[in-house]
Amino acid sequence: MGAFLLRRLLQSLGLLLIVSVIGFAILHLAPGGPLSQFAAGGEMTQADLDRIAEQLGLNRPLPIQYLEWLWRMVRGDWGVSFRDQQPVLHIIGSHIGATLELMLTSTLLAMLIGAWVGILGAIKRYSLFDGLATIGAMIALSIPTFWFGLVVIYVFSVGLGWLPAGNRYTIGDGSFLNQLHHLIGPCIVLALVSTAVWSRYMRSSMLEVINQDYVRTARAKGLPERTILLRHSFRNALLPMITITGLHVPTLLSGALVTETVFTWPGMGRLFLDSISYRDYPVVMGILMFTAVLVLLGSLIADLLYGVADPRIARG
Amino acid sequence: MSSQTIATPDLPLAPPPTFWNSPGLRRFRRHKLAVFGAAAIIVMTLACIFGPMLLPYSDTFIDIRQRFAPPFSGPHVLGTDPLGRDILARLLMAGRISLAVGFSAMLISMAIGVCIGLIAGFYEGVIGSALMRFVDAMLCFPSIFLLLAISALIEPSVPSIVLLIAMTSWMEVARVVEAQIRSLRTRDFAVAAVSMGSSNTRIMFRELLPNAVAPIVVAATLNVAHAILAESYISFLGYGIQPPTPSWGNMLENAQSYLTSAPWLAILPGAAITLAVTSFNFVGDGLRDALDPRMDSH
Numbered sequence: 063m064g065a066f067l068l069r070r071l072l073q074s075l076g077l078l079l080i081v082s083v084i085g086f087a088i089l090h091l092a093p094g095g096p097l098s099q100f101a102a103g104g105e106m107t108q109a110d111l112d113r114i115a116e117q118l119g120l121n122r123p124l125p126i127q128y129l130e131w132l133w134r135m136v137r138g139d140w141g142v143s144f145r146d147q148q149p150v151l152h153i154i155g156s157h158i159g160a161t162l163e164l165m166l167t168s169t170l171l172a173m174l175i176g177a178w179v180g181i182l183g184a185i186k187r188y189s190l191f192d193g194l195a196t197i198g199a200m201i202a203l204s205i206p207t208f209w210f211g212l213v214v215i216y217v218f219s220v221g222l223g224w225l226p227a228g229n230r231y232t233i234g235d236g237s238f239l240n241q242l243h244h245l246i247g248p249c250i251v252l253a254l255v256s257t258a259v260w261s262r263y264m265r266s267s268m269l270e271v272i273n274q275d276y277v278r279t280a281r282a283k284g285l286p287e288r289t290i291l292l293r294h295s296f297r298n299a300l301l302p303m304i305t306i307t308g309l310h311v312p313t314l315l316s317g318a319l320v321t322e323t324v325f326t327w328p329g330m331g332r333l334f335l336d337s338i339s340y341r342d343y344p345v346v347m348g349i350l351m352f353t354a355v356l357v358l359l360g361s362l363i364a365d366l367l368y369g370v371a372d373p374r375i376a377r378g
Numbered sequence: 379m380s381s382q383t384i385a386t387p388d389l390p391l392a393p394p395p396t397f398w399n400s401p402g403l404r405r406f407r408r409h410k411l412a413v414f415g416a417a418a419i420i421v422m423t424l425a426c427i428f429g430p431m432l433l434p435y436s437d438t439f440i441d442i443r444q445r446f447a448p449p450f451s452g453p454h455v456l457g458t459d460p461l462g463r464d465i466l467a468r469l470l471m472a473g474r475i476s477l478a479v480g481f482s483a484m485l486i487s488m489a490i491g492v493c494i495g496l497i498a499g500f501y502e503g504v505i506g507s508a509l510m511r512f513v514d515a516m517l518c519f520p521s522i523f524l525l526l527a528i529s530a531l532i533e534p535s536v537p538s539i540v541l542l543i544a545m546t547s548w549m550e551v552a553r554v555v556e557a558q559i560r561s562l563r564t565r566d567f568a569v570a571a572v573s574m575g576s577s578n579t580r581i582m583f584r585e586l587l588p589n590a591v592a593p594i595v596v597a598a599t600l601n602v603a604h605a606i607l608a609e610s611y612i613s614f615l616g617y618g619i620q621p622p623t624p625s626w627g628n629m630l631e632n633a634q635s636y637l638t639s640a641p642w643l644a645i646l647p648g649a650a651i652t653l654a655v656t657s658f659n660f661v662g663d664g665l666r667d668a669l670d671p672r673m674d675s676h
Contacts, residue, residue: 092531204656205652209630315520357517
């Protein structure tokens with residue numbers, strides 16, 4: 063396990079290095095490169111820009127600039143925002159909470175519904191329910207998230223008046239219930255795709271498990287069907303879902319950006335979009351690198367948990 | 379009991395497998411949703427190509443006295459938008475753009491993905507693993523974040539949006555092709571080609587690639603669905619196709635402000651996107667079954 067952990071960590075670090083090269087390339091592809099911060103205002107002459115480039119070392123060879131940029135990133139100096147001179151990491155830190163709240167709750171919701179639909183579909187394979195669930199999942203994967211958000215707002219906020227149409231809480235009322243009330247809409251919207259993914263994988267994972275010998279043994283022992291399902295099949299069918307959840311992080315992040323935009327949710331996705339419209343490159347870069355780290359962490363944790371959860375897998 | 383009839387069994391004269399009853403197409407036809415999807419795609423494509431010529435209104439004609447007309451209420455069948463433009467005409471014109479963007483982005487991203495996958499699968503070792511690590515690294519960025527970050531660098535136009543979507547969606551294809559090629563290149567026919575002294579390019583494009591066509595076709599179909607969706611996302615967020623050129627995504631851009639008064643502005647384009655994307659996904663799913671000979675026993 064220790065050797066596996068070390069190898070997996072090294073792999074992730076290697077990938078992160080490639081990710082940083084791509085990020086650095088995007089930053090330097092920006093019109094004006096990292097200097098766009100000053101060039102955008104239009105108040106500086108070319109001579110000023112040249113002098114700044116000299117001072118900041120932007121006229122040196124790119125590999126050296128890359129190493130310096132990397133070294134700053136590693137030490138946690140991700141630059142400051144063009145907009146308000148706040149450190150980028152600080153800005154991300156103040157927005158990540160809202161995004162994580164949304165992602166975790168919707169994942170939980172998706173797991174509950176998706177697992178239920180998937181198990182039922184596997185037990186009653188080729189039934190009407192299974193067919194409808196298959197079609198439903200396919201459509202859910204095809205609906206644009208932002209449009210589903212609009213429909214939810216139209217039905218539940220405009221039409222029925224049950225849910226607030228946006229924001230994380232009513233201003234002046236930060237109570238837990240109020241926040242929960244505001245969370246329902248975006249949570250449902252973000253959970254749509256994950257639910258479809260979960261139900262599909264849960265169904266096939268369950269189908270693989272319920273024909274195994276130990277399930278037949280349990281049935282032969284005369285155990286009640288319920289016990290067989292929950293204790294023997296479901297628990298083992300859950301194993302591959304750890305990997306699925308880990309690999310689902312990028313999709314979830316993309317969905318969160320769109321959901322946050324529709325529901326004016328003050329998370330990292332909204333921040334990213336705002337920063338793009340301001341051409342606030344340090345923040346854009348920071349968030350891009352930050353999401354890549356989250357994605358890598360997701361698959362790393364999933365891999366490690368899988369090793370812990372499944373003792374059959376001996377990794378060395 | 380008038381006369382005894384002897385049942386003469388129809389001798390099963392198996393017709394030669396023509397295109398229509400070839401096993402693959404039979405599997406595809408059995409997949410009802412895939413047939414539905416294919417039909418919907420054909421109808422939508424034809425409607426978007428020929429529809430605008432048959433309508434009394436053009437997509438840019440501003441009928442100022444008919445602003446915010448709801449669907450099925452007046453001369454405008456599906457109603458009008460805040461400027462009084464005919465929604466049906468705009469939906470069809472937007473469909474031309476969105477479907478064309480979807481197809482062209484798919485073609486480019488398939489070209490990139492197939493080439494990278496082919497090279498990485500064929501030259502295992504340093505080149506192969508370097509390319510695949512690059513693929514892994516690109517996949518670390520959530521697609522919308524990458525799309526938006528690069529879209530801020532470019533002038534938005536239809537060709538640049540196509541390139542942008544293609545550049546951020548070739549990685550899955552590369553993975554699929556790489557895995558296929560890697561397993562194919564140890565097969566006897568590939569080894570035989572090597573021993574006959576075929577050049578590497580010939581082995582890659584004439585021996586290996588034709589045998590990997592099935593997963594590539596499936597990936598291409600799903601890629602169109604992905605590209606249409608990606609276009610709608612970035613256009614909705616304001617960084618894709620720019621007005622006055624309509625696309626299904628940018629028709630939704632301001633729809634949220636009119637959700638209370640004119641909900642059809644949001645409902646109709648979204649329904650069009652969903653229908654198109656679902657259809658391509660259904661077809662891709664059907665093709666996966668149809669092109670997999672192991673499915674015949676079911």
